[in-house]
């Protein structure tokens with residue numbers, strides 16, 4: 068994570084669709100950096116945000132409350148739209164962002180886990196404005212407008228639009244303390260995240276464990292999943308190194324949990340289809356065998372609902 072300088076030289080207007088863990092954290096740090104931030108949310112949540120702002124509790128960013136605007140719908144062009152809802156509520160949430168309201172230069176950056184939503188956003192808003200984005204962070208919405216940021220990092224990889232456009236987005240995010248890399252290719256950005264996340268999400272959810280449990284008690288499955296999903300990613304055009312992927316689990320904080328596990332424990336719908344299902348569909352399309360992934364997706368689906376198919 069880059070160190071926050073807090074104040075930007077050129078304020079932008081940023082809309083955040085879904086001010087939960089990820090969206091709320093970004094809304095708060097961007098507002099603190101001097102940008103105008105409009106959170107798009109359900110009316111109940113929007114009214115809390117209007118009244119109380121977004122409060123962040125974070126080892127890395129500190130504890131602070133940021134003032135944000137909040138609405139149930141986007142009503143004016145913005146410079147940047149961050150999409151940070153879960154895949155399970157994406158279609159409903161996008162109704163809040165009419166395509167006709169986008170300005171000529173609005174850039175859309177989805178931060179959802181998974182790989183398939185990018186094309187559907189491009190179908191709706193136009194390929195020329197939708198980037199591919201992934202975020203590495205552990206951020207939990209503990210109440211409307213209250214976010215706990217547990218990871219020492221908050222890093223975004225961007226791809227899928229011309230470099231000058233992505234560069235402008237990076238320049239907007241970095242002074243707020245968000246680490247940003249421009250990835251070498253869209254496939255690599257999206258699949259590198261999914262190849263790390265899918266094994267971690269499936270194993271932490273299946274066994275209600277954390278990073279330490281995954282890399283010790285479930286290492287055999289972890290290695291198999293990492294190899295299978297890296298093979299799928301490679302077939303999809305990403306260039307990944309499974310050995311480096313495994314090292315990432317060994318280096319992450321021992322207590323780190325996945326958002327899928329948090330959803331399972333809270334009784335919310337899982338993003339199993341966007342994460343496990345997307346891997347299985349790509350494997351089928353590319354002719355890659357993924358028996359361990361298929362087993363874990365089925366086991367998680369049986370226990371918490373969702374087929375992942």
Ligand SMILES: NC(=O)C1=CN([C@@H]2O[C@H](COP(=O)(O)OP(=O)(O)OC[C@H]3O[C@@H](n4cnc5c(N)ncnc54)[C@H](OP(=O)(O)O)[C@@H]3O)[C@@H](O)[C@H]2O)C=CC1
Nearest residue numbers: 085086087088089108112151156160179180204205206208
């Ligand atoms: N949290 C994390 O640490 C990480 C999450 N991700 C990914 O980021 C994405 C977002 O996850 P996360 O931030 O955890 O999710 P949260 O559940 O914390 O936040 C989602 C937000 O979307 C809002 N929302 C849901 N439905 C609608 C709707 N119809 N209209 C408007 N707003 C809506 C929720 O509103 P309300 O508050 O009113 O319920 C909530 O604020 C997911 O794809 C996840 O996999 C990626 C990396 C890490």
Ligand SMILES: CC(C)(CO)C(=O)C(=O)O
Nearest residue numbers: 202203204205324325326
């Ligand atoms: C693995 C992690 C925490 C990394 O950002 C994540 O993306 C998730 O749990 O959804």
